[in-house]
Structures are given as C-alpha cells and as structure tokens.
Amino acid sequence: xxxxxxxxxxxxxxxGLSREELCALAGEIREEILKTISMTGGHLASSLGVxxxxxxxxxxxxxxxDKIIWDVGHQAYAHKLLxxxxxxxxxxRQSDGISGFPNIHESIYDAxxxxxxxxxxxxxxxxxxxxxxxxxxxxxxxVIGDGSMTAGLAFEGLNQTGxxxxxxxxxxxxNEMSIAKNVGALSSFLSRxxxxxxxxxxxxxxxxxxxxxxKIGDGIVSIAKxxxxxxxxxxxxxxxFEGLGLNYIGPLDGHNIDQLINLFENVKELNGPHLxxxxxxxxxxxxxxxxxxxxxxxxxxxxxxxxxxxxSDSKVPSYTKxxxxxxxxxxxxxxxxxAITAAMPEGTGLERFSKEFPDRFCDVGIAEQHxxxxxxxxxxxxxxxxxxxxxxxxxRAFDQIAHDVCLQNxxxxxxxxxxxxxGADGPTHHGLFDLSYLRPLPNMIVMAPKDExxxxxxxxxxxxxxxxxxxxxxxxxxxxxxIEPEIKAIPVGKAEMLKDGGDIxxxxxxxxxxxxxxxxxxxxxxHIDAAVINARFIKPIDEELIFSLLCKTNRxxxxxxNVLGGGFGSGVLELLERIGVKGxxxxxxxxxxxxxxxxxxxxxxxxxxxxxxxxxxxxxLLVLEDEGExxxxxx
Ligand SMILES: Cc1ncc(C[n+]2csc(CCOP(=O)(O)OP(=O)(O)O)c2C)c(N)n1
Numbered sequence: 001x002x003x004x005x006x007x008x009x010x011x012x013x014x015x016g017l018s019r020e021e022l023c024a025l026a027g028e029i030r031e032e033i034l035k036t037i038s039m040t041g042g043h044l045a046s047s048l049g050v051x052x053x054x055x056x057x058x059x060x061x062x063x064x065x066d067k068i069i070w071d072v073g074h075q076a077y078a079h080k081l082l083x084x085x086x087x088x089x090x091x092x093r094q095s096d097g098i099s100g101f102p103n104i105h106e107s108i109y110d111a112x113x114x115x116x117x118x119x120x121x122x123x124x125x126x127x128x129x130x131x132x133x134x135x136x137x138x139x140x141x142x143v144i145g146d147g148s149m150t151a152g153l154a155f156e157g158l159n160q161t162g163x164x165x166x167x168x169x170x171x172x173x174x175n176e177m178s179i180a181k182n183v184g185a186l187s188s189f190l191s192r193x194x195x196x197x198x199x200x201x202x203x204x205x206x207x208x209x210x211x212x213x214x215k216i217g218d219g220i221v222s223i224a225k226x227x228x229x230x231x232x233x234x235x236x237x238x239x240x241f242e243g244l245g246l247n248y249i250g251p252l253d254g255h256n257i258d259q260l261i262n263l264f265e266n267v268k269e270l271n272g273p274h275l276x277x278x279x280x281x282x283x284x285x286x287x288x289x290x291x292x293x294x295x296x297x298x299x300x301x302x303x304x305x306x307x308x309x310x311x312s313d314s315k316v317p318s319y320t321k322x323x324x325x326x327x328x329x330x331x332x333x334x335x336x337x338x339a340i341t342a343a344m345p346e347g348t349g350l351e352r353f354s355k356e357f358p359d360r361f362c363d364v365g366i367a368e369q370h371x372x373x374x375x376x377x378x379x380x381x382x383x384x385x386x387x388x389x390x391x392x393x394x395x396r397a398f399d400q401i402a403h404d405v406c407l408q409n410x411x412x413x414x415x416x417x418x419x420x421x422x423g424a425d426g427p428t429h430h431g432l433f434d435l436s437y438l439r440p441l442p443n444m445i446v447m448a449p450k451d452e453x454x455x456x457x458x459x460x461x462x463x464x465x466x467x468x469x470x471x472x473x474x475x476x477x478x479x480x481x482x483i484e485p486e487i488k489a490i491p492v493g494k495a496e497m498l499k500d501g502g503d504i505x506x507x508x509x510x511x512x513x514x515x516x517x518x519x520x521x522x523x524x525x526x527h528i529d530a531a532v533i534n535a536r537f538i539k540p541i542d543e544e545l546i547f548s549l550l551c552k553t554n555r556x557x558x559x560x561x562n563v564l565g566g567g568f569g570s571g572v573l574e575l576l577e578r579i580g581v582k583g584x585x586x587x588x589x590x591x592x593x594x595x596x597x598x599x600x601x602x603x604x605x606x607x608x609x610x611x612x613x614x615x616x617x618x619x620x621l622l623v624l625e626d627e628g629e630x631x632x633x634x635x
Contacts, residue, residue: 001086002028011058011082011109022059022257026051030285032089033077038304040092041424042100043074045283045296046145049175049254053143053278054078056260057171060268061139067111067127071120071144073101074298075173076110083109093424095599101428111140115428116393117148117366121157121170128166139268143171147178147343150186150365161273162245169267170246170275173254175282178343179297184365190237190277241275250277255284294346316480319473320417322452324349326459326487327386328356335360337463340375340387342368348388348417368393372400372412379410384463387412391419391431391472398437405468406441412469413462414438419448419472420511420561421605426598431472432591435509436566438470439539445469445492446538448510452478454536460487474511474561476601495542501531504555504619507546509535509568512559512589512610519615526616528623530557538568541575555622556586559615561605564590585629587622589614 004021005028008014017025029051037044055078057068063083070076080098081089085107091097102110112123124142131138148154149172161168174190176182238248249267252259260278267274282297283289288307289296301310317325331337331353339353343366354361364371368389375385389397394416405412419431438446445465449455455473462469498513499520508516513534520530531549535541538560549556558569569588576584589610596604605611609618 001032004028005032005081005086008082008086010084011063014055014059014082017059019258019261022055022261026055026257027285029055029078029081032081032086034286034304036090036092037077037299038302040090040094041298041300041302042077042093043298044286045177045289045293045299046072046075046175047077048284048286048289049280049282050075050143050173051078051284052255052257052260053171053173053280054082056257056264057141057143058082059261060264061141064108064111066139066141067124068109069112069120069124069127069140069142070102070114071142071148072117073114075143075145076102079109080107083107093426093598095597095603099426099598100424101426113428115425116396118144118151118154120144120148121154121161121168124168124170125157125161125164125166128168129164132166139167139169141169141171143173145178146172146174146176146187146190147182147366150178150182150184150343151367152369158241158244158246165245165272167271168273170273172250172275172277173280174251174277175280175293177282177293177297178366179347180294180343180345180363182365183343183363187365189240237277246273246275248275248277250275250279252276252278254278254280314477314480316477317452317483318349318477319452319455319475320347320349322349322455322478322483323388323415323417323459323473324352326456328353329487330460330463331357331360334384334463336382336384338362338378338383338385340364340371340385342366342371342389342393344388344390347390348415350388368396369400372397373404375412376400376404376408376410379405379412380408385412386415386459386463388415388417390429391416391434392422392429395433395437401438401444401468402441406443409443409467411466413459414468414470415459416470416472418475420474421596421601422475423601423604424598427595430596431475432561432563432596434470434472435538435560435562435568436570439566439568439571441468443467444539447471447490447536448538449473450479450496450508450510450513450534450536451481453481453483454490454534456483457488457490458536461490461492464489465492472510474601479514490536493537493540493542495536495545496534497531497545498534499530499532501529502552503529504557504623505531505533505549505553506557506559506615506619507533507535507568507572509538509558509560509562512561512615515605515610515612516559516615518612519619522612522616523619526620528619530619535568538571541568541571543575543579546572546575547579550581550584554584555626556584557589557615557619557622558586559589559610561610562590564588564592585622585626587618589618 004025093100101115104113120142124140241248282293338360375387378385447458506516523530560568
C-alpha cells in the first residue's frame with residue numbers, strides 16, 4: 001500500500017495534504033483498487049473513474065457531518081478507502097467482509113445505503129428537508145452518474161429539488177457510459193460534442209445575428225460576452241437543469257483535482273440547489289478498463305498485466321447465454337418477438353439479439369418502469385415483447401406489471417435473470433422476492449426451469465401463450481445437461497414427477513430441483529422413500545398432481561430460492577386451504593423474513609438450508625415429527 005494512503009485513517013487526514021500529495025494519493029488509491037479487485041472481482045471501471053472526484057469531495061466537505069450520497073454505490077471504492085476501511089478493503093464482497101456498496105450499517109461515512117440506481121437525488125433532498133426542519137447545519141452532496149440520471153426516479157428528484165430551492169449539491173458524473181454505452185436523448189444532450197462544437201457554432205451565429213441589429217445589437221453582444229457563462233449555459237446541458245430550477249455549473253474535468261477542489265470550495269458557500277457536471281473517464285488509469293469499460297464495469301478476478309479474466313474451464317453455458325441464444329432462435333421464426341433491456345444488454349444475454357435483430361431490440365436505459373409499460377404498449381399492438389430484467393431490478397416496476405400488463409391481460413414475457421441468491425453483490429441484488437411479487441397478480445403465469453434445457457422449452461412456451469408470463473432463473477452456469485436441439489412447449493400448470501416415493505413428497509421450484517433429487521438419494525439410504533416433483537409452474541400450481549401425491553403421503557416439503565412469505569410454498573399452503581385438505585404435514589424451505597448478506601452462493605444456500613443437505617435434514621425431521629405425532633395419537 002502506498003505511503004500516503006497508509007496514513008489516511010479518516011477523511012480528516014487528507015485535509016492537511018498538499019495538492020501534489022493529493023494527486024499522488026489518487027495514484028495510490030487506483031493501485032490499491034486495481035490490486036484488490038483483480039483478486040476479489042468487483043465494480044472496477046466506475047470506481048477508477050471517480051478517484052479524483054472522491055478525494056476532492058472529502059477534502060472540501062466534512063463527512064460524516066456533511067452527507068455524501070453515492071448513486072448505485074458501485075463507484076464508492078475510493079470512498080471506502082478514505083473512510084477508515086483501508087485495512088479491510090481486501091475483504092470487499094467476501095463473506096464476513098465489507099460490502100461492495102455503501103451501507104449505513106457498515107460505516108458512519110456511508111450516508112445512505114444503495115445498490116439500485118437513481119436514488120441519490122431523492123434521498124439527498126429528503127435529508128436536506130429533514131436538516132432544515134431540525135434547524136441543523138450541514139451540506140448534502142448527491143453524486144449521480146449519467147446512466148443513473150436516465151431513470152424517472154432521478155427526474156422526480158430533480159423536479160422537487162428545483163421546486164423547493166433548498167441547498168442540495170448534485171454532482172453529475174458523466175462518463176458517457178452506463179454499463180454499456182449510455183443511451184437515449186439525455187445522453188446525447190450531455191455529450192461533449194454537443195457542448196463543444198455545437199455551442200461555438202451557435203455562439204458565432206448569434207453574435208453575427210446580434211451585430212446585425214441596428215443600434216442595440218453591439219450592446220447585446222458585449223453584455224452576452226460578459227455573461228459568457230450564461231450564454232454557454234443557454235446551449236449546454238445547463239439549459240435543461242437551469243430550466244428545472246437548479247444552478248448548473250460545468251462541464252468540468254473530473255480528473256483535475258485542483259479544479260474540483262476550487263469549485264467545491266466555492267459551491268459550499270452558496271445557497272440553493274446546484275448541479276455540477278463533471279466529465280470523467282470510466283476505467284481511468286488502467287488501460288484495459290479504459291479500452292473496455294463495459295467488461296470492467298463488473299468483473300471477476302483478472303490478471304492485471306494482461307487484463308484477462310480468470311475463467312473456469314467449465315464448458316457449461318450460463319442460463320443467461322442459453323436464454324440469449326434461444327431467444328435469437330425463436331425470434332428468427334417469429335417476427336413479432338422483440339427484446340427489451342433496461343441498460344443491461346450484456347448482463348441479460350441480449351447482445352447477440354441486438355446484433356441480429358437491431359430493429360427489434362430496445363435498450364430503454366435504466367428505466368425498468370418505462371420498459372415494462374413500453375412493452376405493454378407493444379403488446380397492445382400485437383407484438384410479443386420479451387422484457388429481460390434482473391429479478392431485483394424488476395421490483396421497481398411492480399405497478400407497471402400489475403396495472404399496465406396484468407390488468408389488461410397483455411402478452412408480455414418477463415425474463416428474470418439473477419433470481420435467487422446472487423452472491424457477492426449481496427442484499428441489494430439478491431432476487432429473492434419475485435415469486436412473491438408476481439404470484440399474487442391475476443392473469444400472471446410464473447415458471448422456473450430446473451435446468452438450462454428446460455429454460456429453452458419455457459421460453460418457447462411463454463412466447464406461444466397469451467397474457468403475462470414470467471420465467472425466473474438463477475445467476476450463473478446451468479446444470480450441465482445436454483441441450484436438446486428441438487424446443488418443446490410445456491402444458492401450462494403441469495408439474496413434472498421426477499421420482500415417485502411414498503414417505504414424503506418434495507416439491508421443488510427451479511434450481512432447487514436438482515438438490516431435491518440429490519437429497520432423495522441420500523434419504524433412500526436412511527430408508528425414507530421421497531417423491532421429487534419439479535414444480536415448473538409456480539403459478540398455476542399443478543393441483544391434480546398434488547391431489548395424486550396426497551393419496552400416497554400426507555407429508556409435503558416445498559423448496560424454493562425465494563422468501564417464504566408469498567412464495568411457492570405459500571402457494572401450496574393456499575391450495576391445501578382452498579381445497580379443504582386436513583391432516584397434511586407441510587414444511588416450507590426458503591428464505592425466512594430477512595435480507596440476506598453477501599457471500600458465496602453455495603455457502604448462503606447451505607446457511608439457509610436450501611441445498612441438498614438442508615433438504616435431507618428437513619425431510620428427516622418432518623418424517624420423524626410426523627411419526628412421533630402418529631405414535632402419540634395412537635397412545
Ligand atoms: C434500478 C437499477 N437498474 C439497473 C442497475 C444495474 N446497473 C448498475 S450500475 C449501472 C450503470 C450506471 O451507470 P452510471 O450511473 O452512468 O454509472 P457509471 O458506472 O457509468 O459510473 C447499471 C445499469 C441498477 N444498479 N439499478
């Protein structure tokens with residue numbers, strides 16, 4: 001670790017450094033981030049891009065008294081290093097280590113917890129209003145990226161900020177990138193080409209125009225020249241922000257510590273809402289990340305010298321890849337199929353689709369709510385939109401799914417990647433609620449494949465149906481089954497009996513099916529004959545099959561990688577209640593009423609008892625308890 005960084009125990013320690021030392025500190029921080037992320041994996045490029053900005057903010061503002069709020073929080077590694085977490089930085093994203101995102105439970109310097117995008121302006125404004133109501137005196141700074149600025153939530157925050165006119169400092173960190181290249185009209189509006197060449201041209205034309213006005217024209221030009229900033233503001237992104245009632249300052253070089261410090265020093269003394277537009281380079285200082293910022297946005301362990309990621313030798317494709325390839329296959333036979341992503345073409349596996357069917361591919365930006373209603377509009381005109389959004393981010397669009405899609409029974413296919421435990425990204429990113437938020441919605445059909453081959457059949461089924469359909473699958477590699485070339489359709493609401501057995505029936509959803517099969521083998525050794533059912537449909541649940549199971553056993557064990565509240569097991573309980581069956585012992589395995597920490601997927605599955613050994617234990621207990629009951633009853 002560098003000499004300067006080694007002496008920083010809190011942001012207070014950087015305040016005595018000279019400007020040269022601050023620049024040297026930036027280099028040391030970059031080195032430390034690079035070294036650590038090359039081993040742990042993480043959000044490298046975004047964090048490298050804001051090192052100078054972070055130093056300047058902590059140099060001028062007095063955190064934790066002043067509140068610095070990061071948006072998404074994936075860029076906060078330099079912030080972590082400067083705020084007392086230098087020595088534990090190597091534990092980033094590891095079990096029992098520090099979180100990859102700001103977390104109010106982790107540090108007093110993390111003013112607001114985050115992981116999903118576009119929250120910083122609203123949260124910052126809430127703090128500002130709270131501060132003023134309590135008569136307190138501190139500054140609030142919300143840092144937001146140009147990608148995150150594309151979400152409706154950010155604009156809702158801006159709208160109220162401009163209206164209230166309170167002291168909030170918003171720093172717009174513009175690197176022209178979301179995870180992929182930023183998209184949309186806002187992004188072009190912010191672009192440097194526009195602010196540079198375009199502004200000069202407009203200025204020249206205006207000057208000529210004003211000079212041509214007899215008597216007053218020259219005067220206007222000289223006033224305008226004196227107010228050069230205002231004139232620039234009129235034709236730069238400032239135009240939009242000023243129109244919303246914020247004072248716009250920028251664009252500024254976000255890697256020039258001197259410039260940033262001087263500006264923050266001044267703005268700190270000003271009242272009212274300010275938006276400071278800084279231009280940064282994603283991946284700054286590490287050539288491979290500067291060249292491929294998308295690949296280094298979120299990256300696994302890699303070799304620093306070559307930039308090559310350390311990959312496993314496994315040839316098993318990820319669910320994401322199987323989805324992407326299958327969608328291309330199905331879309332080539334059905335020209336009504338469109339694909340929609342909310343700023344994650346690579347993460348959702350839609351890159352190939354975007355190249356093969358550019359006219360039928362839509363990246364809506366970080367705008368999950370808009371994406372869903374946009375899909376509803378397409379469906380209303382006879383298209384089959386496939387909306388691919390991670391389980392956790394689709395939470396944003398609950399009302400759009402309910403009100404715009406389900407209520408009108410429109411044929412929108414939702415594809416939820418990263419459903420279940422995702423691992424190192426932790427509680428903000430685990431997709432543990434989707435079964436519960438989708439299942440109660442009338443008209444919605446919900447499926448979960450047991451493996452990558454079944455995912456293909458489910459996608460085919462979903463595209464061939466009518467009305468809203470959702471498919472959810474986990475993060476990572478498939479099970480490794482061979483992929484059948486023929487894609488089948490699955491009858492709606494039909495589960496799959498994989499193993500018969502009379503002592504207990506294990507009803508498993510999605511990726512819990514193979515662990516359930518494994519558990520059944522172990523249970524056999526313990527003389528427990530378990531039936532294993534691949535639920536396939538979380539909704540509608542296969543009533544017929546459950547009836548037939550209840551003729552053989554009165555013990556049901558449900559397993560799902562979702563919270564227990566409102567999930568698949570709840571659906572089974574509701575079914576039993578509805579049909580009035582009594583005397584059935586049901587045990588549900590899943591995630592209890594808690595947020596799950598970050599850690600390795602398998603480790604967390606074990607912790608929550610939803611792996612094979614957890615299923616064995618639960619099945620044994622259910623059988624034992626039940627036999628005990630029977631004995632007690634016969635006494
Ligand atoms: C609601 C939501 N949707 C999607 C994501 C996934 N995501 C994480 S960072 C990111 C891009 C953010 O771009 P920007 O704000 O410009 O930050 P940069 O990484 O470029 O610094 C996206 C899409 C998210 N975190 N939250």
